[in-house]
Amino acid sequence: MQRERVPYDHKLNKTLELLQKPGLLLAASKKSGESNVMTIGWATVGFIWGKPIFMALVRPSRYTFEFIEDSQCFTVNVPADDLRRWVGICGSRSGREIDKFGEYNIATTPAQTVAAPTIDACPMVYECQVVHYNDLIPANLTPEIDASAYGGTDYHRLYFGHILGAFADPSY
Numbered sequence: 001m002q003r004e005r006v007p008y009d010h011k012l013n014k015t016l017e018l019l020q021k022p023g024l025l026l027a028a029s030k031k032s033g034e035s036n037v038m039t040i041g042w043a044t045v046g047f048i049w050g051k052p053i054f055m056a057l058v059r060p061s062r063y064t065f066e067f068i069e070d071s072q073c074f075t076v077n078v079p080a081d082d083l084r085r086w087v088g089i090c091g092s093r094s095g096r097e098i099d100k101f102g103e104y105n106i107a108t109t110p111a112q113t114v115a116a117p118t119i120d121a122c123p124m125v126y127e128c129q130v131v132h133y134n135d136l137i138p139a140n141l142t143p144e145i146d147a148s149a150y151g152g153t154d155y156h157r158l159y160f161g162h163i164l165g166a167f168a169d170p171s172y
């Protein structure tokens with residue numbers, strides 16, 4: 001897909017809608033060249049430190065966690081309606097078990113501004129460089145969220161990704 005650079009807030013309402021359902025696709029690589037992709041549903045897009053930021057929450061148990069830690073960058077790929085199957089698979093299968101890109105014919109192209117793959121069939125992509133991260137502080141959570149989302153383990157790491165480029169298909 002031939003995507004062109006767009007403002008970071010291009011179709012932001014649509015991104016936030018798809019984040020809630022069915023989810024977006026976060027992809028990252030290791031310096032060795034290996035890549036992985038997972039579905040994300042918990043994230044925000046905004047403006048911090050004078051920069052457009054995509055803040056994604058990733059649990060340490062995710063295989064993808066290792067990739068972001070290694071490269072300090074990631075892409076967030078907005079799926080078209082007909083890619084919902086991929087979103088389901090990438091949110092239920094781990095790259096520790098299968099090569100999700102290869103097994104499900106998810107074609108990728110290197111991002112333009114960071115060392116991470118972009119998914120060709122996605123009409124919009126955010127390319128993000130991690131400029132800050134912090135770990136969720138269990139003691140600061142409401143008991144209700146702690147119980148419903150964590151049960152005492154696998155608390156998210158919050159990655160603040162500077163959006164170095166947002167790219168979209170001209171018809172999107």
Ligand SMILES: Cc1cc2nc3c(=O)[nH]c(=O)nc-3n(C[C@H](O)[C@H](O)[C@H](O)COP(=O)(O)O)c2cc1C
Binds near residue numbers: 022090094
């Ligand atoms: C709709 C949906 C949203 C999800 N959102 C997140 C998320 O925001 N953060 C997270 O750590 N895991 C999230 N997951 C779970 C991961 O996508 C899932 O565990 C995936 O298999 C991890 O793949 P990996 O081990 O290859 O990294 C979500 C799953 C689904 C189905």
